[in-house]
Amino acid sequence: MHLNPADLRRVSVFREATDEDLQLFLSQAILRTVEEGEFFFLQGDPAVFFYILVSGRAKLLQSNAAGHQVNLRTINEWQMFGALGAVKPGAVYPATAQALEPSTALAIESAFLHEALKTRPYLNFGLMQLMTGYIQEMQERYRELATERVERRIALTVLRLASQVGKRLAGDEMMIELPLSRQDVAEASGTTMFTVSRVLAEWERRGLVEAGRERVLIRNPHGLVQIAEGLNP
Amino acid sequence: MHLNPADLRRVSVFREATDEDLQLFLSQAILRTVEEGEFFFLQGDPAVFFYILVSGRAKLLQSNAAGHQVNLRTINEWQMFGALGAVKPGAVYPATAQALEPSTALAIESAFLHEALKTRPYLNFGLMQLMTGYIQEMQERYRELATERVERRIALTVLRLASQVGKRLAGDEMMIELPLSRQDVAEASGTTMFTVSRVLAEWERRGLVEAGRERVLIRNPHGLVQIAEGLNP
DNA sequence: GTTCCTGTTTGCGCTGGCGCAAAGAAGGAA
DNA sequence: TTCCTTCTTTGCGCCAGCGCAAACAGGAAC
Numbered sequence: 199m200h201l202n203p204a205d206l207r208r209v210s211v212f213r214e215a216t217d218e219d220l221q222l223f224l225s226q227a228i229l230r231t232v233e234e235g236e237f238f239f240l241q242g243d244p245a246v247f248f249y250i251l252v253s254g255r256a257k258l259l260q261s262n263a264a265g266h267q268v269n270l271r272t273i274n275e276w277q278m279f280g281a282l283g284a285v286k287p288g289a290v291y292p293a294t295a296q297a298l299e300p301s302t303a304l305a306i307e308s309a310f311l312h313e314a315l316k317t318r319p320y321l322n323f324g325l326m327q328l329m330t331g332y333i334q335e336m337q338e339r340y341r342e343l344a345t346e347r348v349e350r351r352i353a354l355t356v357l358r359l360a361s362q363v364g365k366r367l368a369g370d371e372m373m374i375e376l377p378l379s380r381q382d383v384a385e386a387s388g389t390t391m392f393t394v395s396r397v398l399a400e401w402e403r404r405g406l407v408e409a410g411r412e413r414v415l416i417r418n419p420h421g422l423v424q425i426a427e428g429l430n431p
Numbered sequence: 432m433h434l435n436p437a438d439l440r441r442v443s444v445f446r447e448a449t450d451e452d453l454q455l456f457l458s459q460a461i462l463r464t465v466e467e468g469e470f471f472f473l474q475g476d477p478a479v480f481f482y483i484l485v486s487g488r489a490k491l492l493q494s495n496a497a498g499h500q501v502n503l504r505t506i507n508e509w510q511m512f513g514a515l516g517a518v519k520p521g522a523v524y525p526a527t528a529q530a531l532e533p534s535t536a537l538a539i540e541s542a543f544l545h546e547a548l549k550t551r552p553y554l555n556f557g558l559m560q561l562m563t564g565y566i567q568e569m570q571e572r573y574r575e576l577a578t579e580r581v582e583r584r585i586a587l588t589v590l591r592l593a594s595q596v597g598k599r600l601a602g603d604e605m606m607i608e609l610p611l612s613r614q615d616v617a618e619a620s621g622t623t624m625f626t627v628s629r630v631l632a633e634w635e636r637r638g639l640v641e642a643g644r645e646r647v648l649i650r651n652p653h654g655l656v657q658i659a660e661g662l663n664p
Numbered sequence: 665g666t667t668c669c670t671g672t673t674t675g676c677g678c679t680g681g682c683g684c685a686a687a688g689a690a691g692g693a694a
Numbered sequence: 695t696t697c698c699t700t701c702t703t704t705g706c707g708c709c710a711g712c713g714c715a716a717a718c719a720g721g722a723a724c
Contacts, residue, residue: 260571261574262578262579263660264578264661267578268574282566285556286560315555319550319555322555323518323548325559326518326558326562327519329563329566330522332566333566334525336569336570337503337525337569338493340501340569340572340573343621344501344621345497345499345500345501346495347711348710379671380672380673389711390711392673392711393712396673396674399672399673410720411670411671411721412671412672412720581680581681612702613701613703623682626682628702629703632702643690644690644691644702645700645702668723669720669723670720670721671720672719672720673718674716674717675714675715675716675717676713676715677713677714679709679710680709680712681709681710682709683706683708684705685705685706688702688703688704689700689703690699691700691701692697692699692700693696693697693698694698
């Protein structure tokens, strides 16, 4: 794989970086490729590296002692992940990063980023903006989980996932494709595979989505938004 | 109220600040006092100020369209809150801050912090450490809400609240007092007042806690930890 | 084509926890 | 002291959603 510094500018944190800085980070990077289902890192591992996804898709998940797991976030190309370790030296990853498809990522030592932060205000702001975004998303999702019913939560989740990892279908701009299994959606919305399956089946009957194997196709985003907003109970 | 710069050093973000910086921030601060139940700011307001609680207690909460609300975090003396707005100029508060008791806070313009961040790496690190802490706590709580049963969630919540706002009882170091109503605990653990009341009554029968009006006294923290860890089903 | 694997659907029964309503208790005010 | 407000408890009924089990189906490999 050929990477040039300008590619790095697609990473939100590096948007305002100088060419020299990009070159510097790239020179520190190792390319890691993992197969579908494999892990970039596990919850609890020392956070030695942070990553930038170059190709493929991955998810960040957390699991409890009983093995029950929840999806925290889906990672797309040119997104940074595992960067919390750069803030506190000696930290461990608070979540697991697993590839949803064969994926490649740049791995750079957290300590390197930590040093760089000391002299580059733009990096600080970029990273903080990322963090505030996560905080707000997690707060919202927490509230949804605590206060909304499943159907609405699933609608909110599918819409969120669509905006994060959805691909608009060539030919029809309104249709969005999601490469996610029922289980994935269940873990992202805090419910079970069975319930997701039933809800999607009902939506399919109403013509809102098309539900395939490890795939959800949104036919009518507006209808989903109505459910998400509780206008269509 | 008399405040001197050294007091500000009790704020985690200012731990490594110079005396001049503390003086500078203090000179920018306005003192705001609010009564119990009143608000420092509301969800959706422009985030013009960030706050440092000087005395009293407050909570950060979010509510949905139907008015159903969840507690995101409890704020203690010398904690900073409402600071997300300093990162993105023009942002709004993503949550509401409400006083649990008569409280006083320093209010400083977000824009001032924003400027200060550009030239003071220690502030950046401090703020980022705070943020990573929130992210991790929210991720944990989200997972708990998605995967754990109520009793366990309530135990985890009570323990978390104890570590954040609990007061050790003079005389018996093991006993911790929480000045929170059933409703508060319900909103912090994602359940209803009724369920919290029933669970606390059962714990009281077992001698784990003493439940009073707007008050929970933990008699046996270790027993609660067992429930929280699922060892005592 | 056939086989196998893995993900999905659906019927069914069950129960955890919600939420109303009404009574009870703890403070504060007067 | 009594009254009033606010918080808490508890009985009761109910149902959303869970979770098992078994059948079903899409896709890859051969």
